[in-house]
Amino acid sequence: MTMVSESTPEMARGVRSSLRLTGPRWRAVRNFLLAMLFLSPSLVIFLTFVFTPLVRTFWLSAYATDPIGRPSVFVGLDQYLRLIQTPDFAYSLSRSLLFVLYTVPTTILVGLALATLGNMRLRGIALFRIFFSFTIAVSGATASLIFLYLYHPATGPLNYFLDLLHLPRVNWLTDASTALMAVSLTTVWLQIGLNTIILLAGMQGISDEFYEAAKIDGASFWASFRHVTLPLLSPTMFFLLVMDTLAALQAFTQFQVMTKGGPMSSTAVVVYSIYREFYFNGQYGYAAAQSVVLFFIMLILTTIQFGVLERRVFYQ
Amino acid sequence: MSRRVTPQRLLANVFLYALLIAAAIVVVFPVYYALISSLLSTPEAASWPPKLVPTGLHLENYTEALERAPLLRYLLNSTIQSSIVMLGQVILASLAAYAFAFIDFKWKNLLFLVFLSTMMIPWEATIIPNYLLIRSLKWADTFQGLAAPYLATAFGTFLLRQFFLTIPKDLRDAATIDGCGHLRFLLTVVLPLARPALGTLAVYSFLQTYNQYLWPLLITSAKDMRTVQIGISLLQDEERFAFNIVMAGVMIVLLPTLTLFILANRQLIRGLTAGAVKG
Numbered sequence: 001m002t003m004v005s006e007s008t009p010e011m012a013r014g015v016r017s018s019l020r021l022t023g024p025r026w027r028a029v030r031n032f033l034l035a036m037l038f039l040s041p042s043l044v045i046f047l048t049f050v051f052t053p054l055v056r057t058f059w060l061s062a063y064a065t066d067p068i069g070r071p072s073v074f075v076g077l078d079q080y081l082r083l084i085q086t087p088d089f090a091y092s093l094s095r096s097l098l099f100v101l102y103t104v105p106t107t108i109l110v111g112l113a114l115a116t117l118g119n120m121r122l123r124g125i126a127l128f129r130i131f132f133s134f135t136i137a138v139s140g141a142t143a144s145l146i147f148l149y150l151y152h153p154a155t156g157p158l159n160y161f162l163d164l165l166h167l168p169r170v171n172w173l174t175d176a177s178t179a180l181m182a183v184s185l186t187t188v189w190l191q192i193g194l195n196t197i198i199l200l201a202g203m204q205g206i207s208d209e210f211y212e213a214a215k216i217d218g219a220s221f222w223a224s225f226r227h228v229t230l231p232l233l234s235p236t237m238f239f240l241l242v243m244d245t246l247a248a249l250q251a252f253t254q255f256q257v258m259t260k261g262g263p264m265s266s267t268a269v270v271v272y273s274i275y276r277e278f279y280f281n282g283q284y285g286y287a288a289a290q291s292v293v294l295f296f297i298m299l300i301l302t303t304i305q306f307g308v309l310e311r312r313v314f315y316q
Numbered sequence: 317m318s319r320r321v322t323p324q325r326l327l328a329n330v331f332l333y334a335l336l337i338a339a340a341i342v343v344v345f346p347v348y349y350a351l352i353s354s355l356l357s358t359p360e361a362a363s364w365p366p367k368l369v370p371t372g373l374h375l376e377n378y379t380e381a382l383e384r385a386p387l388l389r390y391l392l393n394s395t396i397q398s399s400i401v402m403l404g405q406v407i408l409a410s411l412a413a414y415a416f417a418f419i420d421f422k423w424k425n426l427l428f429l430v431f432l433s434t435m436m437i438p439w440e441a442t443i444i445p446n447y448l449l450i451r452s453l454k455w456a457d458t459f460q461g462l463a464a465p466y467l468a469t470a471f472g473t474f475l476l477r478q479f480f481l482t483i484p485k486d487l488r489d490a491a492t493i494d495g496c497g498h499l500r501f502l503l504t505v506v507l508p509l510a511r512p513a514l515g516t517l518a519v520y521s522f523l524q525t526y527n528q529y530l531w532p533l534l535i536t537s538a539k540d541m542r543t544v545q546i547g548i549s550l551l552q553d554e555e556r557f558a559f560n561i562v563m564a565g566v567m568i569v570l571l572p573t574l575t576l577f578i579l580a581n582r583q584l585i586r587g588l589t590a591g592a593v594k595g
Contacts, residue, residue: 028421028422031419031420031421031422032421032422032423034415034419034421034498035415035419035421035424035427038411038412038414038415038419038498039411039412039415039427041407041408041411041412041467041468042408042409042411042412042431042468042469042473043430043468045408045464045465045467045468046430046431046434046468046470048449048464048465049442049446049449049464049465050434050437050442051434052445053441053442053443053444053445053446053449054437054441054442056444056445057441057442057444057445060444060445068448068451069444069447069448069451113339114339114343117332117335117336117339120332120336122329122332122333122336125336128336128339128340130577130578130581131340131343131344132339132340132343133581133585134343134344134347134574134577134578134581135343136523136577136584137523137573137574137576137577138347138527138570138573138574139526139527139529139545139569139570139573140527140529140545141527141529141545141546141548141549141569142350142545142548142566142569142570143346145548145549145552145562145563145566146346146347146349146350146563146566147346148552149349149350149353149559149562149563150346150349154364155362155364155366156366157349157366157368160364160365160366163365189343189346192343194588197585197588197589198588198589201585201589246436246438249438250438250439250440252529252530253529253530253545256529256530256533256549257529257549257552270440271440274440274443274444275530278444278447279447279534284444284448287444288444291440291441291443291444292441294438294440294441295437295438295440295441298438302436
């Protein structure tokens with residue numbers, strides 16, 4: 001007779017629990033510590049590079065700084081008063097909001113058109129889907145460089161096309177009245193990849209039954225698009241509205257590569273102004289105050305979008 | 317469904333294909349234009365009207381772009397930076413997602429919200445202190461400076477957590493009984509099962525980091541530490557007129573991400589939309 005029998009799972013558990021501190025309280029503490037072990041690498045990064053800097057931005061905005069960014073004099077709300085008193089900031093803000101208005105609805109509408117096309121059941125559609133979504137892989141810097149030449153007033157193809165159509169030429173990036181629109185067009189192009197991908201996925205999530213029912217009711221393509229696709233897609237479009245707005249208010253590369261804020265400050269959006277103030281002018285406190293204001297504007301815009309628009313979104 | 321080809325159906329399909337092709341031409345045109353311009357001779361590139369079809373194969377533009385700017389060095393820098401961020405994100409997000417999916421602990425929902433809240437904080441609200449921090453650590457012009465702020469990812473944690481939640485809890489219970497610890501369970505059971513989601517996150521974080529512009533612009537100034545996106549903009553400043561060479565440079569910079577997208581687009585799209593649409 002052997003003394004060592006095969007251990008059953010129950011026995012193993014029994015042996016272990018007799019060796020360790022048990023009870024629900026201890027298990028709760030143990031699980032918490034265990035979870036923190038898994039979470040701590042990420043938490044350390046977030047604490048160092050997201051939460052602490054966020055607080056420091058607020059703190060910095062109450063100070064004047066020396067040239068290497070060390071706070072030197074406490075100035076309270078002076079930086080914010082300066083923001084209100086100089087017309088530049090209000091102008092930057094209006095350019096940023098105009099940029100949102102130019103880019104966000106356009107991107108969603110173009111994305112909707114491309115996703116509708118990409119959702120057709122046709123041979124070779126997979127290839128078209130790649131064409132409609134590839135801009136997600138293109139960087140802001142390379143897109144800006146390409147569009148810089150597309151927009152070239154003397155040798156660029158866009159003015160050549162206008163010539164062919166017998167339309168007047170446009171000084172896309174060098175004219176203060178068109179520069180923001182030109183940067184917006186580049187931004188729309190960059191963003192349609194992601195928008196098309198997400199809208200297409202939303203469309204594919206709509207059950208065929210809805211379309212069958214619409215067909216039985218004799219609905220045309222447009223009728224079923226209006227009364228089936230659009231309402232069922234509204235949560236996806238709402239998601240994109242929030243994401244695209246936040247992305248537009250953070251767009252920087254296009255402005256730096258294509259216009260550097262010009263001509264005549266017509267493309268000096270808030271993030272560009274923040275960059276210029278702290279990186280070139282060493283005005284860390286003043287730039288931080290601008291960041292704080294933009295942060296709250298984004299927070300308010302997102303809250304409004306959730307509060308007002310989300311109620312109209314049709315969840316399945 | 318019957319698939320008989322009626323004249324109406326044929327006409328409708330011809331119309332749809334025409335629409336699809338027209339839309340594809342418009343969307344692809346900027347990159348197409350960059351590609352054919354990169355193959356023009358310098359006099360052709362400056363001529364009017366602009367050349368819209370290739371006239372020759374001036375591949376020497378590519379060697380010239382590589383010679384005039386240290387593009388290979390920039391490519392290497394970007395690849396190193398993107399690989400560090402990719403590895404960091406995959407490891408850190410796997411660990412965090414594991415805790416959120418498999419461990420029951422106090423304040424779990426609160427901590428998950430803390431993670432998600434980082435997605436709502438815009439870069440401009442943190443960039444000045446981060447820039448000052450990296451400079452005071454003397455991490456400017458280093459790979460740790462380029463990569464450190466991006467090693468953790470709320471989006472990636474969320475993506476992996478969603479995937480981990482689909483793994484049956486029974487597996488974990490069975491492993492506990494066998495005396496398998498959490499870390500070993502993560503490494504030997506969860507991660508192999510989660511390969512598709514890990515692939516999505518790896519491709520996505522590589523693309524994002526490779527395409528970064530502002531952060532490397534702020535914290536690199538030494539010529540041999542510049543990344544491709546910054547380097548390519550410098551090429552434009554130096555070669556304002558020879559735009560065929562700038563476009564050759566642009567194509568060189570675009571090639572890795574476009575290839576990655578073509579190879580991995582299905583996986584990338586499936587992963588991204590699983591997080592976005594089902595929320």
